[in-house]
Amino acid sequence: xxxxxxxRVFGYGSLxxxxxxxxxxxxxxxxxxxxxxxxxRTVHHRGRKDRPGIVLGLAPGGVCHGMLFTVRAGDExxxxxxxxxxxxxxxxxxxxxxxxxxxEGGAAPVEALTFLxxxxxxxxxxxxxxxxxxxxxxxxxxxxxxxxDYLRETVAHLEAMGIEEPDLVRLLGRLEALSAP
Numbered sequence: 001x002x003x004x005x006x007x008r009v010f011g012y013g014s015l016x017x018x019x020x021x022x023x024x025x026x027x028x029x030x031x032x033x034x035x036x037x038x039x040x041r042t043v044h045h046r047g048r049k050d051r052p053g054i055v056l057g058l059a060p061g062g063v064c065h066g067m068l069f070t071v072r073a074g075d076e077x078x079x080x081x082x083x084x085x086x087x088x089x090x091x092x093x094x095x096x097x098x099x100x101x102x103x104e105g106g107a108a109p110v111e112a113l114t115f116l117x118x119x120x121x122x123x124x125x126x127x128x129x130x131x132x133x134x135x136x137x138x139x140x141x142x143x144x145x146x147x148x149d150y151l152r153e154t155v156a157h158l159e160a161m162g163i164e165e166p167d168l169v170r171l172l173g174r175l176e177a178l179s180a181p
Contacts, residue, residue, distance in 0.1 A: 007076045008112040009083065010101050012036050012066040013056040014150075017157045020086060021079045023069035028104040028161070034116070035062030036165065038133045038151075041123040044090040045144040053140030053147035054125065054133060056154065057093070057117040065163045068103055068112055080113070087115045093123035134174045148175055 010031060011019060019026075040057040047053025058064060071079045087094050094115040102109050117124045140147035155172045158165050 005111070006073065007071040007079065008101075008110055009069045009071060009079070010066055010099060010112040010114040011069065012058055012064050012114070013154065014157075015086075016067040016161065019067075019069055020082055021069075021075065022072065024072040025070040027068050027107075028163070029066060029068035029101040029112070030104075031058070031064045031066060031099055031101045031114075033062075034058035034060060034064055034099075036064045036066075037127070037167070038137070038171070039125050039127070040091065040093055040117050041125055042091070042140075042142060042147075044142055046142040046147040046150050047136075047140040048142060051140055052136070053142055053150075054128075054136045055091075055147075055150065057124070058114065059117075059127065060119065066101075067161075068101055068110070083113070083115075091115075091123070093117045093121040130171060130174055134171055134178065137171070138175060138178055148179075151175060 010029060036056055037059040038054045038056060039059045040055050042053045042055045043049045046055055094117055097114055097116040098111050099114050100109050101112050137147045137151050151168065151172055155165070155168050158168065
């Protein structure tokens with residue numbers, strides 16, 4: 001009988017540093033064909049219905065450096081249920097997807113669970129101009145706090161992980177320039 005591959009999860013946003021479960025292993029990994037972008041409208045965690053925010057999603061094209069988690073044997077159902085609650089309950093734009101990622105260090109590519117936005121969904125905002133993204137981020141707040149804090153925390157964590165994300169650094173610079181006295 002063939003051995004079943006472990007469940008792996010690819011994180012590209014806050015899941016990278018706050019997975020919400022204890023993995024058996026974690027390593028940086030590369031996803032080709034998608035890039036990290038502020039492209040998903042939120043009316044819960046970082047925004048409200050009267051003032052939506054914007055959060056990260058995997059937009060088509062490019063590459064994304066993220067974190068690959070291997071789920072502990074026996075925890076698969078609980079982790080999948082947790083991730084569905086975290087990613088799908090408040091964001092109907094997302095769907096569960098299996099992607100092929102390349103673990104850091106030259107290991108063979110593996111399949112991993114992630115959540116991709118449906119580009120035809122009204123909450124998928126696509127490529128917006130920087131000024132529009134920053135205006136939304138500057139003014140939005142949700143149950144998890146200020147949208148601006150989400151951007152700041154994301155940039156800080158990515159930098160701490162050694163992941164360069166010049167687009168997000170540029171957005172943060174524009175946000176900070178607007179906030180300067």
